[in-house]
Amino acid sequence: MKKTAAMLTVAFGTFVLGGCGLSSYGKGISFAGQRQMTVTPKTEPAAASEITQELVEYPLEQITHIFFHTLIYDPARAFDGGEKEDDYNQVMTTVSEFKRIIEILYNKGYVMVSPHDLAAVNEDGTVSPGRILLPPGKTPFVLSQDDVSYYHYMDGDGFADKLVLDENGEVKCQYTEEDGSISLGDYDMVPLIDAFVKEHPDFAYHGHKGVLAMTGYNGVLGYRTDIAYKTGENLQDDQRKFLDEHPEFDYEEEVQRAKQVADAMKANGWEFASHTWGHRNASDSSLEDLMADNEKWEAYVAPVLGKTDMIIFAFGADIGDWQEYTLDNSKFAYYKSRGYNYYCNVDSSKYWVQVTDQYFRQGRRNLDGYRMYYNAEMLSDLFNVSEVWDDARPVPVAPMN
Numbered sequence: 110m111k112k113t114a115a116m117l118t119v120a121f122g123t124f125v126l127g128g129c130g131l132s133s134y135g136k137g138i139s140f141a142g143q144r145q146m147t148v149t150p151k152t153e154p155a156a157a158s159e160i161t162q163e164l165v166e167y168p169l170e171q172i173t174h175i176f177f178h179t180l181i182y183d184p185a186r187a188f189d190g191g192e193k194e195d196d197y198n199q200v201m202t203t204v205s206e207f208k209r210i211i212e213i214l215y216n217k218g219y220v221m222v223s224p225h226d227l228a229a230v231n232e233d234g235t236v237s238p239g240r241i242l243l244p245p246g247k248t249p250f251v252l253s254q255d256d257v258s259y260y261h262y263m264d265g266d267g268f269a270d271k272l273v274l275d276e277n278g279e280v281k282c283q284y285t286e287e288d289g290s291i292s293l294g295d296y297d298m299v300p301l302i303d304a305f306v307k308e309h310p311d312f313a314y315h316g317h318k319g320v321l322a323m324t325g326y327n328g329v330l331g332y333r334t335d336i337a338y339k340t341g342e343n344l345q346d347d348q349r350k351f352l353d354e355h356p357e358f359d360y361e362e363e364v365q366r367a368k369q370v371a372d373a374m375k376a377n378g379w380e381f382a383s384h385t386w387g388h389r390n391a392s393d394s395s396l397e398d399l400m401a402d403n404e405k406w407e408a409y410v411a412p413v414l415g416k417t418d419m420i421i422f423a424f425g426a427d428i429g430d431w432q433e434y435t436l437d438n439s440k441f442a443y444y445k446s447r448g449y450n451y452y453c454n455v456d457s458s459k460y461w462v463q464v465t466d467q468y469f470r471q472g473r474r475n476l477d478g479y480r481m482y483y484n485a486e487m488l489s490d491l492f493n494v495s496e497v498w499d500d501a502r503p504v505p506v507a508p509m510n
């Protein structure tokens with residue numbers, strides 16, 4: 110038993126050195142240290158080959174991708190009979206459900222990987238399949254979260270207000286209670302995963318955590334960074350209301366704060382994707398509309414979050430069907446020309462992965478109230494809904510129109 114453990118440690122160490130340069134599996138916290146203490150006995154000439162056999166290449170086409178929306182921190186406020194209750198109940202997940210899901214996945218051997226582990230972009234712009242090497246029994250998955258903007262419409266409904274840096278420079282959620290008191294804590298996915306990985310570094314392959322799919326029209330991460338908040342032009346009612354209620358609002362400072370949080374997140378294993386600037390349906394929109402939309406993402410979101418080569422389609426509305434994209438697809442040709450190499454839609458199957466020499470594409474599964482209530486059997490590879498379900502949810506969950 111002891112020998113196996115030691116060899117496993119070497120195997121991790123070997124991969125750390127030879128693998129992705131970003132950081133070691135587990136950010137080097139546990140494995141890099143152990144590696145130095147491990148000596149392969151000289152009396153075992155076969156040890157070297159045995160060591161490499163300890164890691165197993167996981168089939169890329171079987172890697173699942175799960176996603177969430179902003180988590181509900183206080184179900185009593187989200188499910189208060191208000192007009193958005195049905196929507197929240199369908200497409201959101203509560204903090205308590207999320208915690209249970211992550212605990213179950215970790216105990217089953219799931220490990221977070223990045224789409225950038227699944228495919229690599231070459232210098233000439235072509236794409237090649239990646240290799241995921243894990244100890245036997247581990248299962249890689251991709252985690253993402255959509256619309257982490259803390260949109261105005263969610264105000265007062267039991268969601269965090271924004272992501273902030275605490276006095277230790279850690280990313281936390283700011284939350285406003287009903288009585289107006291403000292606290293910082295782990296009220297949404299990013300700080301919850303950060304805390305979980307701190308305890309379980311081997312949950313994050315190469316230290317990679319998740320991908321946040323970001324729009325721009327209400328700003329990002331709870332900061333009102335869109336240009337409309339600066340110019341005052343084309344404001345929606347809730348944006349105007351926000352500016353009226355915050356006469357002290359300083360646009361440049363807002364952008365600066367958002368950038369600090371985004372930088373801290375990226376340094377800590379998070380990645381950002383475009384979700385289109387305006388939450389556009391890319392299937393239905395014209396090429397011209399998508400171009401204008403992407404120009405806004407590049408102008409007003411990329412300066413805050415950084416440039417990205419990933420697009421996670423809003424509504425899961427893809428720019429093509431299941432067949433491979435070709436450059437005859439003018440929407441694909443446009444996005445590719447703007448540097449997008451990773452594309453995600455929504456697909457209810459267990460896994461759906463497509464890699465060509467031009468792009469990587471993956472289906473994502475929603476782990477929300479609707480799926481858990483109506484299609485528990487579709488999630489049974491991941492968890493039993495009965496072990497996860499938050500009884501604070503009203504039932505039945507409303508059917509989709």
Ligand SMILES: [Zn+2]
Nearest residue numbers: 255256423424
């Ligand atoms: Zn969305």
